[in-house]
Amino acid sequence: MSGTDEDASLPFIRRKLKNLAYFQKYRPEIYQYFANFEPQHCELVLTPGRDDVDLLDSGRSVYRHLAREYSESEVQKFLENNPPEKPIVTMRPPFHSGGDNARFASRFVAESVATSKITPESFRGYYRGEVLPSVVFLGCGLGYHIEYLTAQADVIDAVVFEPDAERFALTLFTVDWEEICKRFRGKGRAISFCIATDASEENVRRVLGKKMAEIVPLYPFFSWYYNHLANVELYRIAKDLEKDLPVVGANWGNYDFELRGLRNVFHNLRLGGRHIRPFELEESNIPVAVVGSGPSIDNRIEGLKACRDKLIVISAGTGLRALLNHGVRPDFHVELDADYMIYEMLTDIDEQFGLHDITLLSTISVNPLVPPLFEDFCFYFSSEYYIPAFLGFNDYAIPGCSPTCTNAALALAFAYGFRNIFLFGTDYGYQDKSQHHSRFSVYGQESKTEFATSFRKDTASETEARPKFETEGVNGTTVITQGDYFSAKRAAERYLEDRDKQGLTFSVRNCSDGALINGAEWLSEADFIEPLTAISEAERSGIIASVKESAESMPFIDRDQIFAAVAKEVKETAREFLLTLRGSRLSGLKDLIIVCNQIRDYLNRVGPGSGRRSQVIVQMMGWQILKGSVQRFLQTGLCHGLAHRDEDLQDFLDHWGQTFKEFLEQLPDHFSSVMLADLRPEEDPWVIHRLMNAEPDK
DSSP states (O other): OSSSSHHHHHHHHHHHHHHHHHHHHOOOHEEEEEEHOOOOEEEEETTTTOEEEEEEEEEEEEEOOOOHHHHHHHHHHHHHSOTTTTTTTTTOOOOOOOGGOOOOOHHHHHHHHHTTTOTTTTOBBBOOOOEEEEEEEETTTTTTHHHHHHHHHHEEEEEEEESHHHHHHHHHHHHHHHHHHHTOOOOTOEEEEEEEEOSSHHHHHOOOOOOOTTTTTHHHHSEEEEEEGGGGGHHHHHHHHHHHGHHHTTTOOOHHHHHHHHHHHHHHHHHOEOOTTTTTTTOOOOOOEEOOOOHHHHHHHHHHHHTGGEEEEEEEHHHHHHHHHOOOOSSSSEEOOOSSHHHHHHHHHHHHHOOOOOOEEEEESSSSSSSSGGSEEEEEETTTSSHHHHHHHGGEEEEEESSSHHHHHHHHHTTTTEEEEEEEEEOSSSOOOOOOOTTTTTTTTTTSHHHHHHHHHHHHHHHHHOOEEEEBBBGOOEEEEHHHHHHHHHHHHHHHHHHHHOOOOOOOOOOOOBOTTEEESSHHHHHHTTTOOOOOHHHHHHHHHHHHHHHEEOOOOOOHHHHHHHHHHHHHHHHHHHHHHHTTTOHHHHHHHHHHHHHHHHHHHOSSTTTOSHHHHHHHHHHHHHHHHHHHHHHHHHHHHHHOOOHHHHHHHHHHHHHHHHHHHHHHHHHHHHHHHOOOOOOTTTTTTOSSSSSOOO
């Protein structure tokens, strides 16, 4: 604090002490970081005789000694630019088709919008009424704009994001955070703080992206960015994050999907077998090929075949059939999908090519009929889910194993110590809409078995219906992609960034001709073949043997006890949601927003201090199971609700609320009847039917 006398500074010092006392009691993580924090390049400037203040950042004035006046004017402009009658036009509402209601939760979600009058043709945007559902403050400055806006407008959910901790430290002198936070103490209201302690663009992007994902579904549909001080770079990062919206949407999951996977875990625990112990082997520069089924594998296969004896080959998902059709047998095969469809695919491959000499690496949630198809199999545990911690395998959890098999194969290669990796068929996009996979994969016209032909017919309409968009391809090209492919590409890029930050020395090269993968240099066929040096068969066999020998036998786990605990957690969570819905009125937009935000807040309030009674890891499993479908209920309710004009709103709200209640009332019994049934896998309808099929009899 500079440019002032002692008397002028006393109110500011008292305010800081008051703020620290408040944060110590209610937000201890903020207190702990800022209690003894000393800014180095930012300082608050008080000028005797002036009512206003300034912020100096590295010696430069930010407000020109008019922080309060500037902030008040900025707030007025924000409100003028966003009047209540002006619709917000972001992403359109979800419109559920007939194929969306095959299973329990998806059927209720689809039914919840049956009375909606909104169609793709009639949608004109979202109407907020007299409230601001969500405001993300990009930059806290000295905090005055946050104080003024939250006093003048009815903000339901606020996020204070600041990439420079020093600026937030100075707000402790200038605004009364307790008074600001009091405005969000009502049910369904929330204010959260997100302060990046590292101001690099990469870190700011990651921290802000994670925070925005936490406020789904308010984001991306009904969130306003308040860009304080017209921070061009911060706003650019925020808008750039919207390119990852397909990733956000792809990672929701739903109850039906999670229930099927967890049921498979129940069976696989009885199956026994072995599990992977990652990071046990020494690092190795022996080349490894990770092979997916992108269309470019057909054109690049000759290079891979020419070097087969110099490589360890790991096939991923549908890449297995493409490889075998081309005459290449992998050493390892990776599966992660829990669907019965994977068993059907692999059975068809086994009949045609045999699987006896290939080692399966699969998640513990894979369909339990799959592992016995292979003479040798190992389970792996992904750190992206709570199952490893739930089962007591957290020490063996591997990062980066989702969302697709190619991501898992890359992460497993790293976990085994391989540091010289080549990516084949990891296109994550395509140039020809008629060929989005290898011609020899199950999706390709050259796979002519009865199963493959039937499979393509069954999945054609779903594949065609997925929204497509363009992204940058390798070697200066542009390719077509879609949400799940793009999610996999971004996950691979983030994984490589993290390994680089970890300080590992490695080389990952992209030998696919699809989407550009940042961090994986693209290689032509000639560039791939030329530098590879021959390794002896003994050396290759030795490393494969070491990988297999590093596995460990699965221990005994009391399935009944741990899954009964999750059933109890699901029941208690459903009860809390029902209490909220039954105790709240739904007579307008504001009621809808508050109820949805109240449910969202309870859904995500897990872990120490959550107020829940179960063990933390059981809470986490309950969250993983319920999150996707609850978010979809909130998304459909908010989107269709706020898209309605007043005359049609109440009928929709009544129907949506009643359908949500019915889902929650039936949920506990549904979960228990599926999860706790004592059936053999081959008799379990949740094992022997595809997820796209109708809900099986329990």
